[in-house]
Amino acid sequence: MTYWLKEVAALPYVCGRTTALPQWKELDRPREKLLHHGRQYLSDAELLAILLGSGSRRETAVDLARRILHAADHDLHHLGQASISDLMEFHGVGQAKAITIVAALELGRRRQLLARPERPQITASVDAYHYLLPVFQDLTHEECHFLALNRANRVLRRVAVSSGGVSGTVVDAKVVFGRALQAKASGIILAHNHPSGQLRPSTQDRELTRKLVAAGKTLDLPLLDHLIITDGAYFSFADEGLLS
Structure with missing residues (x-):
């Protein structure tokens, strides 16, 4: 309960x-x-x-x-x-x-x-947060999604990657970039929720981000940000300088 x-x-x-x-x-x-x-x-x-x-x-x-x-x-x-x-x-x-x-x-x-613009331009982490918050709001389990962006940083589509339990979900980098290439993305923003309300990234979150950054450089399809989202706040790897 x-x-x-x-x-x-x-x-x-x-x-x-x-x-x-x-x-x-x-x-x-x-x-x-x-x-x-x-x-x-x-x-x-x-x-x-x-x-x-x-x-x-x-x-x-x-x-x-x-x-x-x-x-x-x-x-x-x-x-x-x-x-x-x-x-x-x-x-x-x-x-x-x-x-x-x-x-x-x-x-x-x-x-x-439905109230969101069809293809909004993401110019800052807060734009991605407001766009994705309704997706994660009220979830009691973890999910991971990414935004596929074009060269103007406009959203081409949102893609669901994985769904897990209360404390984690498994994300496969090959799946992420495979779907991003299918969407003809020029860049991606990854996001997942923490139902616990804890904003700080886990060791697994940091390791996943490192893998995606490295793979993105190889494919010339950069990871632009990784957000951890709760109902009232978010953590941005890009804002914290953790994408290098």
Whole structure:
């Protein structure tokens, strides 16, 4: 179970007095509030309550939503990391409700991906970070991707290289450069995430970077940067002078 949900999901459902839904004024109910006032006027708990659809005899959907958000430290990025089984740990959340929440959050993540320019120009490490963050956001396992760039440093495509466990993923330099050549890239930026939030590169990260730099020089297809990405920050080998 996701660490931030583990203890809180087991808390009693009564965290204070709850208000039965029939006692609410009609326009204060989440669905009616959205219909009459607009989505921007709803709190996170009210929006989540709409996804839940209903609560139980013990609590309203809004009360249940508040418990779930409390478990996620009121952070939607944390909530986005929850699995179906994590959400089902909450009293009142069955499989159907859990699936609805996970699907809605995934749609939000995909919307972020579509909002990017089709072929942005990467002029600094921060550009690559902002372009790739939606790809790695909310992942609880490591993945490695690279950006294939043309001579103007515009993105030709993003290529998924490998997917691993919580603490690592295996990257084959031959696979990376084989796919980069297929994409007709003039340079590449490698990136992988650290679900732990630890930004400092491991010994394996440094060794992989050295191999890719050497191979890139041989193929005249340079590794322009290697990013380690977390939800809130990144580490750039290029910025730190570690690509020589």
